[in-house]
Amino acid sequence: MHVVVVGHVDHGKSTFVGRLLNDTDSLPNGKMDQVRRNCAAEGMEFEYAFLLDALIEEQEQNITIDTTRIFFRTKKRAYAIIDAPGHKEFLKNMVTGAASASAALLLIDAHEGVMDQSRRHAFLLSLLGVRQLVVLVNKMDLVDQSEETYRRIVAEYSAFLKSLGLQAAHFIPIAAKHGENVVERSAKMAWWRGPTVTEALDTFTHEDDLTCLPLRLPVSDIYRFDHRRIVAGRVEAGAIRPGEELVFQPGGRRSVAKTFEDWPGPSRDVVGTGGSASVTLTEQIFVERGQIASHATSQPRVGREFRARVFWLGKEPLVPSKTYRLRLLTQNVEAVVAKIEKVTDASTLASVPSDSVPRDSICEIIVRATRPIAFDLHHECPVTGRFALEEGGRIHGGGIILEARSEGGKGSGKVTAAERTARAGHPPAVVWFTGLSGSGKSTVAELVERRLFDAGRNVIRVDGDDLRAGLNRDLGFSAADRAESVRRAAAVAGLHANAGQIALVTLIAPLAADRAKARAALANHPFIEVFVDAPLEVCERRDVKGLYAKARKGEIAEFTGISSPYETPESPEVHVRTDRNTTEQAADQVLQAIDRILAGKGEDWEV
Amino acid sequence: MSRTAQNDHLTRLEQTSMHIFREAFANFRSLCMPWSMGKDSNVLIWLARKAFCGKIPFPLLHIDTTYEFPEMYEFREKARAIHGIDLIVRINEDAIRRGVGYATHDPVTVTHELKTVALKQALAEYKWDALVTGIRRDEDPTRAKERWFSPRTADSTWDYKDQPPEFWGQFASVAPEGGHIRVQPLLEWTELDIWEYIRRENIPNPTLYFSRNGKRFRSLGCHPITHPVESPASNIDEVIEELRRTKVSERAGRAQDHVGRNSMQELRAKGFM
Numbered sequence: 001m002h003v004v005v006v007g008h009v010d011h012g013k014s015t016f017v018g019r020l021l022n023d024t025d026s027l028p029n030g031k032m033d034q035v036r037r038n039c040a041a042e043g044m045e046f047e048y049a050f051l052l053d054a055l056i057e058e059q060e061q062n063i064t065i066d067t068t069r070i071f072f073r074t075k076k077r078a079y080a081i082i083d084a085p086g087h088k089e090f091l092k093n094m095v096t097g098a099a100s101a102s103a104a105l106l107l108i109d110a111h112e113g114v115m116d117q118s119r120r121h122a123f124l125l126s127l128l129g130v131r132q133l134v135v136l137v138n139k140m141d142l143v144d145q146s147e148e149t150y151r152r153i154v155a156e157y158s159a160f161l162k163s164l165g166l167q168a169a170h171f172i173p174i175a176a177k178h179g180e181n182v183v184e185r186s187a188k189m190a191w192w193r194g195p196t197v198t199e200a201l202d203t204f205t206h207e208d209d210l211t212c213l214p215l216r217l218p219v220s221d222i223y224r225f226d227h228r229r230i231v232a233g234r235v236e237a238g239a240i241r242p243g244e245e246l247v248f249q250p251g252g253r254r255s256v257a258k259t260f261e262d263w264p265g266p267s268r269d270v271v272g273t274g275g276s277a278s279v280t281l282t283e284q285i286f287v288e289r290g291q292i293a294s295h296a297t298s299q300p301r302v303g304r305e306f307r308a309r310v311f312w313l314g315k316e317p318l319v320p321s322k323t324y325r326l327r328l329l330t331q332n333v334e335a336v337v338a339k340i341e342k343v344t345d346a347s348t349l350a351s352v353p354s355d356s357v358p359r360d361s362i363c364e365i366i367v368r369a370t371r372p373i374a375f376d377l378h379h380e381c382p383v384t385g386r387f388a389l390e391e392g393g394r395i396h397g398g399g400i401i402l403e404a405r406s407e408g409g410k411g412s413g414k415v416t417a418a419e420r421t422a423r424a425g426h427p428p429a430v431v432w433f434t435g436l437s438g439s440g441k442s443t444v445a446e447l448v449e450r451r452l453f454d455a456g457r458n459v460i461r462v463d464g465d466d467l468r469a470g471l472n473r474d475l476g477f478s479a480a481d482r483a484e485s486v487r488r489a490a491a492v493a494g495l496h497a498n499a500g501q502i503a504l505v506t507l508i509a510p511l512a513a514d515r516a517k518a519r520a521a522l523a524n525h526p527f528i529e530v531f532v533d534a535p536l537e538v539c540e541r542r543d544v545k546g547l548y549a550k551a552r553k554g555e556i557a558e559f560t561g562i563s564s565p566y567e568t569p570e571s572p573e574v575h576v577r578t579d580r581n582t583t584e585q586a587a588d589q590v591l592q593a594i595d596r597i598l599a600g601k602g603e604d605w606e607v
Numbered sequence: 608m609s610r611t612a613q614n615d616h617l618t619r620l621e622q623t624s625m626h627i628f629r630e631a632f633a634n635f636r637s638l639c640m641p642w643s644m645g646k647d648s649n650v651l652i653w654l655a656r657k658a659f660c661g662k663i664p665f666p667l668l669h670i671d672t673t674y675e676f677p678e679m680y681e682f683r684e685k686a687r688a689i690h691g692i693d694l695i696v697r698i699n700e701d702a703i704r705r706g707v708g709y710a711t712h713d714p715v716t717v718t719h720e721l722k723t724v725a726l727k728q729a730l731a732e733y734k735w736d737a738l739v740t741g742i743r744r745d746e747d748p749t750r751a752k753e754r755w756f757s758p759r760t761a762d763s764t765w766d767y768k769d770q771p772p773e774f775w776g777q778f779a780s781v782a783p784e785g786g787h788i789r790v791q792p793l794l795e796w797t798e799l800d801i802w803e804y805i806r807r808e809n810i811p812n813p814t815l816y817f818s819r820n821g822k823r824f825r826s827l828g829c830h831p832i833t834h835p836v837e838s839p840a841s842n843i844d845e846v847i848e849e850l851r852r853t854k855v856s857e858r859a860g861r862a863q864d865h866v867g868r869n870s871m872q873e874l875r876a877k878g879f880m
Binding site for chain 2: 030080223225264278329390396
């Protein structure tokens with residue numbers, strides 16, 4: 001079990017931990033002698049804190065500079081003590097330590113009393129979700145073991161904890177330096193009838209088991225190392241079994257968990273919370289890192305905006321004008337602070353309005369992501385209800401989600417492309433499907449449209465046949481008319497892209513020169529040429545619309561592939577073979593290319 | 608082994624380490640795992656195969672100091688075949704030519720030249736974004752302060768005074784310019800956990816860990832500076848029993864740690880694992 005030790009600077013954390021190790025007989029042989037020798041050599045009086053302060057700088061400054069983990073064992077179980085620093089500027093290390101703890105020990109100096117960091121640390125514990133707490137009233141030797149002093153601190157501090165919704169399991173009077181009430185009962189404090197520190201620790205339970213909550217399986221990766229396609233991820237809440245239907249959010253695509261691919265086997269029957277799962281699916285749907293798999297009956301929320309309580313550790317203040325990376329499990333999206341509602345002084349808990357959040361403060365803010373994310377409220381499911389904010393590859397803050405919000409807000413002036421992109425959560429693009437009649441352009445495009453639509457993207461199809469029924473009613477199939485048809489289709493696609501859409505154009509567009517002109521006309525948008533390829537005889541055999549038959553009979557003149565040329569694209573962004581691959585596979589190829597553009601990421605890492 | 612969900616201590620450690628591997632692979636395209644062939648390193652290979660369903664999708668790197676025990680070279684070839692390892696072997700040839708060795712130099716210098724510098728040479732050549740290491744927090748006080756994902760600068764130094772925050776499964780995702788990230792999946796394991804896991808999973812290991820003539824190696828390094836400890840433990844069960852009772856530190860037999868009071872910290876700040 002992980003236990004974090006916190007408290008105001010100089011209230012005796014390192015001394016306490018050193019004493020705890022010594023008194024539970026958890027120090028390596030000779031460690032005590034070595035530290036005593038080092039102290040003697042440097043003319044310093046031995047202190048238990050030196051056992052922990054292994055780094056030189058710590059000993060010079062007499063403060064603990066980073067989280068250390070020390071292992072010790074009681075008769076009941078093994079513990080990892082996280083000795084978190086008390087000095088104000090090292091708050092991030094305390095967060096690092098406390099976020100992984102199941103329980104907390106908070107030290108208060110009986111002589112000095114409750115200080116601002118005593119309050120700040122309790123506030124952070126409540127924010128980090130550490131609910132099992134014991135308060136150690138330390139240095140009782142300096143107040144003559146006074147029960148009255150102890151009672152005064154208990155009264156003052158328990159009232160403060162109550163205001164945070166926290167309650168200490170115990171307040172234990174100790175003198176860490178002398179080992180009183182740490183492991184052994186103190187003879188000098190006969191008035192104390194409660195437990196010693198180790199007795200109190202042994203009453204705690206592991207709180208990290210969320211198996212009874214609904215399934216939350218964030219996708220870490222898709223592996224294709226061999227013939228298998230494996231969805232890899234850690235179960236953060238709930239449990240998963242083969243045969244269960246899964247919904248992947250955002251996007252909402254569904255498939256059924258087919259097998260677990262545990263190596264070296266045999267595979268598990270169920271993977272519970274904390275387990276790393278390797279899942280194959282019955283249907284090869286498009287799944288990507290960041291999505292959260294759940295059961296259909298209890299899905300996470302999907303949205304772009306929420307209200308959150310955030311702790312900020314960045315050197316630069318948190319401000320609404322900047323774009324941050326919002327990281328929630330494996331999701332990683334751009335986000336802005338839409339509004340700072342209040343900044344809270346962690347010591348007094350007084351709230352002040354402010355337009356920026358300085359380092360080491362707590363705030364309530366509205367976070368707006370640039371595209372939809374899957375999440376829960378923190379009180380519904382803690383692991384999917386908390387997130388980190390990153391800038392420049394470094395985490396600067398974290399927070400818990402208090403409330404989901406519908407999007408709103410008003411701007412001024414002309415609506416810009418950037419605003420459209422921000423609202424859509426993705427940039428626009430033009431995807432141009434070219435190929436013979438019957439090659440499957442519309443079939444593939446329809447599936448791509450469905451997938452994008454389900455994933456919350458703005459998407460529209462610009463279909464050649466639809467255009468010919470309306471806008472292009474005046475055009476025939478001569479070379480000049482075909483060129484004009486391509487020009488108009490490009491213009492229509494451009495208007496849609498200007499409106500923030502991903503436009504899927506399906507048009508035979510047989511001539512390379514016409515397609516090149518379309519690409520040039522759309523140069524201000526990302527452009528993906530998709531060559532939908534199937535041999536003429538395959539297309540002719542399909543002949544869905546009966547056009548090939550008519551063309552062979554001479555009823556249609558200038559029919560592409562029969563009586564009019566088709567110039568094969570030389571370097572399309574995507575080349576799909578509909579005679580060899582399924583529509584699903586072809587759509588996946590196109591979606592991967594689109595996703596690369598939308599996410600601005602490089603080549604797919606899958607091997 | 609039961610096929611239902613396990614909640615025991617070793618399984619928790621195993622599943623967490625698998626997750627660290629997977630997050631590292633998802634974040635860093637170019638990844639490498641140095642392999643000392645010691646017990647922790649061999650557990651890492653096992654965990655990587657579990658994480659990636661049998662196949663390790665990145666190369667392993669053996670920094671050959673030329674002072675390995677002969678048994679270790681034999682073990683290397685055996686394990687390479689068993690696990691299907693894509694192996695890169697590197698020696699700091701320049702240092703060998705300059706005559707750097709234990710006969711003429713102190714252990715800290717030799718360790719730095721033949722291990723740390725050799726690793727830096729490999730990093731300069733392959734430009735990996737991340738290295739997976741087998742360090743554990745219980746080994747040494749400076750290692751206790753490590754992160755799961757720990758950034759290293761271009762010259763491999765560790766800025767232990769300004770480490771990134773790490774919480775809720777969110778790790779540093781970008782290496783410093785020209786530097787790399789050390790990924791450390793075994794951080795939470797203890798020496799005893801390692802041996803109990805080796806026993807449970809039946810993971811291949813060198814026989815030097817088991818007692819011969821009343822002595823065994825508890826930690827393996829270069830043969831001139833790695834000393835066996837007195838021990839009758841001649842199989843895994845006996846090693847585990849011994850570790851449950853011992854209070855002598857694991858690296859007591861490793862000379863380079865004990866030259867000066869802070870020699871380990873000096874080595875590690877310069878890029879040693």
